Amino acid sequence: xxxxxxxxxxxxxxxxxxxxxxxxxxxxxxxxxxxxxxxxxxxxxxxxxxxxxxxxxxxxxxxxxxxxxxxxxxxxxxxxxxxxxxxxxxxxxxxxxxxxxxxxxxxxxxxxxxxxxxxxxxxxxxxxxxxxxxxxxxxxxxxxxxxxxxxxxxxxxxxxxxxxxxxxxxxxxxxxxxxxxxxxxxxxxxxxxxxxxxxxxxxxxxxxxxxxxxxxxxxxxxxxxxxxxxxxxxxxxxxxxxxxxxxxxxxxxxxxxxxxxxxxxxxxxxxxxxxx
Numbered sequence: 001x002x003x004x005x006x007x008x009x010x011x012x013x014x015x016x017x018x019x020x021x022x023x024x025x026x027x028x029x030x031x032x033x034x035x036x037x038x039x040x041x042x043x044x045x046x047x048x049x050x051x052x053x054x055x056x057x058x059x060x061x062x063x064x065x066x067x068x069x070x071x072x073x074x075x076x077x078x079x080x081x082x083x084x085x086x087x088x089x090x091x092x093x094x095x096x097x098x099x100x101x102x103x104x105x106x107x108x109x110x111x112x113x114x115x116x117x118x119x120x121x122x123x124x125x126x127x128x129x130x131x132x133x134x135x136x137x138x139x140x141x142x143x144x145x146x147x148x149x150x151x152x153x154x155x156x157x158x159x160x161x162x163x164x165x166x167x168x169x170x171x172x173x174x175x176x177x178x179x180x181x182x183x184x185x186x187x188x189x190x191x192x193x194x195x196x197x198x199x200x201x202x203x204x205x206x207x208x209x210x211x212x213x214x215x216x217x218x219x220x221x222x223x224x225x226x227x228x229x230x231x232x233x234x235x236x237x238x239x240x241x242x243x244x245x246x247x248x249x250x251x252x253x254x255x256x257x258x259x260x261x262x263x264x265x266x267x268x269x270x271x272x273x274x275x276x
Contacts, residue, residue: 021261027081039068122184235264
């Protein structure tokens, strides 16, 4: 449920996702401020939250089983402008697995000597893939199980050589369609180079670039004039389950659509359902 002024909007979503991809390190304070409010105040996603920031080859990961509106860690993120080119955040409404720290997204694993960060919104029914031990879930969510399966298949498919973004996009298009056949699979995945997204039911994005304007949050009485905080060369893509602002034009992804973001742009892909 979202509140803006005196108007109330009801949204039936199991979890919510937030991602950022840009061409220069940027903080996500504005977007996260509105997003975190949905974690127990303007919406019911109060079963934990998390956010991961890529910084060079490292990742800063913050997770908490408390609701985002009650978490001191979330308050820190709202006030501490960590700059990154790729960010993934998640607020949880539990469908599988208890409310606990190990079940909070995003999840992080290493593959080919670099970190991979993953978050999922949805519910996968009877999804029980055989895992060979190369990647194992710590918690008991369908989401983490799907992440481990995805990485296992990816490593088996490409072997010892890290594939290009285009090769990964083709693979992700196929594996996400397979996993989505078990239920709802809105997901975000990043290795710090690109941000891969798949939409089953609902996902929106916006690319902010010159000339920058003022944006006003839906969930908080907060507005920012981005023209005062950016340079003409900056480009920032924000991807989210529900639009975060009231005065910007967001693009809704189609069901089954795979999008890949690099340097704040939507990467042109020759895939069914992809857009340039």
